[in-house]
Amino acid sequence: MRIPAFLPRIIGIANIVVLTVALIGLSLLPGDPRPQARQEPGAATPPASPRPSLAPVGQPPGVVATPEFARQVRANEAGRVPVLMYHRILRKRRAPLDRTPGQLRKELEKLAERGYVPITAREFVTGDIHVPAGKFPVVLTFDDGHPSHFGLDAAGNPLPGTAVAVIQEVAARHPGFRPVATFWVNREPFGLRERGAQEAAVRWLVEHGYEVANHTWAHPNLRLLKRKKVAEQIVRVERLLKKLGAPPSTTMALPYGSPPRDRKAARAGAWDGTRYDFAGVFLAGAEPSLSPYAKKFDRGAIQRIQSNGMKGECRKWCSQHWLDWLDEHPGERYVSDGDPRRISVPRERRGKIVAKRGLQVIAY
Secondary structure, eight states: OOOOTTHHHHHHHHHHHHHHHHHHHHHHSOOOOOTTTOOOTTOOOOOOOOOOSSSSTTOOOOOOOOHHHHHHTTOBTTSBBOEEEEOOBOSSOOSTTOBOHHHHHHHHHHHHHHTEEEEOHHHHHTTOOOOOTTOEEEEEEEETTOTTTOOBOTTSSBOTTSHHHHHHHHHHHSTTSOOOOEEEEOSSGGGOOSHHHHHHHHHHHHHTTOEEEEOOSSOOOGGGSOHHHHHHHHHHHHHHHHHTTOOOOSEEEOGGGOOOSSTHHHHEEEETTEEEEOSEEEOSOSSOBOOTTBTTOOTTSBOOEEOOOSSGGGGTTSHHHHHHHHHHOGGGBOBOOSOTTEEEEOGGGGGGBOOOTTOEEEEO
16 A cells, blocks of 8 residues: 555645644743753853764664665665654643653654664765664654753753653663654754853764754744745854854754745755755655655655644644554565665665665665
8 A cells, every 4th residue: 555646745735734833822832941951140061971982873783785685674765764753842731742751752662662763864864874674764853942852960961851861761771772863953952041051952962963953043934034034044043053063954844844935945045154055854744754765755845744643633644643554554664774885675666766875776
């Protein structure tokens, strides 16, 4: 069974409308308490954790794929990849997009048990996919740089209950589950206002293999802005991240999943002498993404899946539905051959991919 050609468009349009309404409603809610993630003026900056010995974090040892090996592990690197979208992680949900730490932990445990291995959005769009043979990549993404995503305690460790703390806990219980994710931030990363605290947070994440990248300065609907203003929103965050010690953003997520009228302006441009050029721009829904090797993979409009159960409108496009769907249709899922230098696909799928960056294709 394959996804009908018309279904992604219908689902995508519906989900973006619903998501936009939800996000606007979320933004109108009164601010939630942020004491655990905000560092007040004059407070000591938590010490930086030592740089881990593995880089990138948790990547498996390499193998050399052959046609016979690819057949044995049923490799299919033309398959679909779930890119999961999270917003606030709160002990008590206050909006449809919120998840609790318990819900996040349960979903990550399920992913680990089913054989998924996290990679960052940067690794995904660049095809730098280091996942053991026979396993499936998954991309964990968090929008808005909310305090519930990350914070450091006085000892320099992730604050309990934050997204990063939950990811680290699940990874500790499942050694094959890489503790990495992508955080797309705005002008106050993780609710932190003091530069020292911002630097400490970004440094910890980058040094531990997480990606911190661009979600625009003020989270506007880019479709309502002129091209110059779109570029300004993006460049101001790039300049901030550079000051905080993060590398230039390879990816960005569109606020509300809404592209500017000139879609190219979201992916590349310049403002006030500073240029940007992203390898991938992510939407807000509503299905698993195509493989980055697929001929039809659109780097300017990469699909994501909202993390949620199968209730109401989420019965057809949120994470529980799509993860179950991929289990029921394993031939549609991306299965790694364990060799990032080669792209292994069933022979009938050879025509659906394009080999880029000189990677060798194995069709078995």
